[in-house]
Amino acid sequence: MAENVVEIEGLVKRYGELTALDHLTLEIKEGEVFGLLGPNGSGKTTTINCLLSLLSYDKGSIRIFGREMSPTAYDIKKDIGVIMQNVAVFEELTVQENIDYFCGLYITDKQKKRQCVEEAIKFVGLEDFRKFRPKKLSGGLLRRLNIACGIAHKPKLIILDEPTVAVDPQSRNKILEGIEELNRNGATVIYTSHYMEEVEQICTRIAIMDRGRKIAEGTKEELKAMTKNTETINVALRELPDEVLNEIGALSHIYSAEYTDGILTAACSGGRHNLIRVLEVLQKHDLHIGQVTTVQPTLNDVFLEITGKALRDKED
Numbered sequence: 317m318a319e320n321v322v323e324i325e326g327l328v329k330r331y332g333e334l335t336a337l338d339h340l341t342l343e344i345k346e347g348e349v350f351g352l353l354g355p356n357g358s359g360k361t362t363t364i365n366c367l368l369s370l371l372s373y374d375k376g377s378i379r380i381f382g383r384e385m386s387p388t389a390y391d392i393k394k395d396i397g398v399i400m401q402n403v404a405v406f407e408e409l410t411v412q413e414n415i416d417y418f419c420g421l422y423i424t425d426k427q428k429k430r431q432c433v434e435e436a437i438k439f440v441g442l443e444d445f446r447k448f449r450p451k452k453l454s455g456g457l458l459r460r461l462n463i464a465c466g467i468a469h470k471p472k473l474i475i476l477d478e479p480t481v482a483v484d485p486q487s488r489n490k491i492l493e494g495i496e497e498l499n500r501n502g503a504t505v506i507y508t509s510h511y512m513e514e515v516e517q518i519c520t521r522i523a524i525m526d527r528g529r530k531i532a533e534g535t536k537e538e539l540k541a542m543t544k545n546t547e548t549i550n551v552a553l554r555e556l557p558d559e560v561l562n563e564i565g566a567l568s569h570i571y572s573a574e575y576t577d578g579i580l581t582a583a584c585s586g587g588r589h590n591l592i593r594v595l596e597v598l599q600k601h602d603l604h605i606g607q608v609t610t611v612q613p614t615l616n617d618v619f620l621e622i623t624g625k626a627l628r629d630k631e632d
């Protein structure tokens with residue numbers, strides 16, 4: 317069985333009256349891409365800052381690589397790569413000099429360092445920008461530089477805190493593919509985000525956080541199996557008389573049926589052939605059927621069911 321790379325036990329962090337982390341317990345195993353998913357303010361960054369001993373905490377314990385983490389645990393820190401939400405690079409250094417600087421904090425052998433820097437530049441696709449200073453880079457390229465600085469020394473544990481916020485789709489894909497590649501090359505990854513699509517795409521196991529607590533944990537399949545909803549059927553209809561809507565709502569395995577803005581939405585819980593049975597009812601009443609879609613449950617549905625609110629705001 318894979319070893320635990322990170323063990324967080326009963327972590328409590330308070331900011332005055334506010335409890336930012338409320339008895340958080342997490343175990344992250346070697347080789348995982350572990351996703352910390354939660355809305356803004358749920359405690360993801362606080363967790364990472366405590367994990368890195370950048371923040372003191374009120375209660376609990378943190379072990380990394382089987383050893384107790386502390387501000388002076390340099391033997392642990394040298395095997396960790398951190399990419400924080402806010403880009404942290406030197407404005408006066410070029411892309412290559414920045415990566416060289418951060419890599420040099422861990423690797424002193426000149427030849428090895430040069431090779432690591434070169435590999436990091438290639439890895440994030442900044443070959444054509446190596447002589448650029450950060451202010452000449454777009455937001456996406458700047459993020460990639462930030463990542464290169466964090467991973468050049470080839471850490472065993474890589475922590476990324478919302479690395480794709482405000483990033484263009486091309487850089488976002490490059491970042492996500494890069495994380496998967498780092499993992500294939502042996503790194504354990506902790507990835508925080510409030511974008512459930514990203515977490516679903518790359519994470520092998522996910523903890524969902526809300527108000528400093530872990531409210532659910534598992535693979536995405538395990539998490540989705542926690543919801544009552546197994547599929548949602550949407551049918552565009554010009555009209556839907558109430559008695560037909562009621563008939564659909566009364567079908568077995570359909571636990572809610574609504575008609576708003578010309579769309580019938582039927583939420584199913586288990587059962588088979590739900591779509592066919594819904595369409596049969598509509599056809600029997602000779603209704604004009606428009607576009608039909610079925611949607612599988614998302615991590616947002618899990619969150620919604622447990623907390624009664626959506627993971628992120630629509631405009632986010």
Ligand SMILES: Nc1ncnc2c1ncn2[C@@H]1O[C@H](COP(=O)(O)OP(=O)(O)OP(=O)(O)O)[C@@H](O)[C@H]1O
Nearest residue numbers: 331334336354355356357358359360361362363510
């Ligand atoms: N230095 C601080 N002083 C007081 N409260 C803080 C401080 N830092 C964070 N908080 C509060 O702690 C809670 C958790 O914040 P945290 O930044 O860890 O959440 P998050 O999940 O990372 O959110 P985001 O996605 O916005 O970064 C929030 O309510 C936040 O307002």
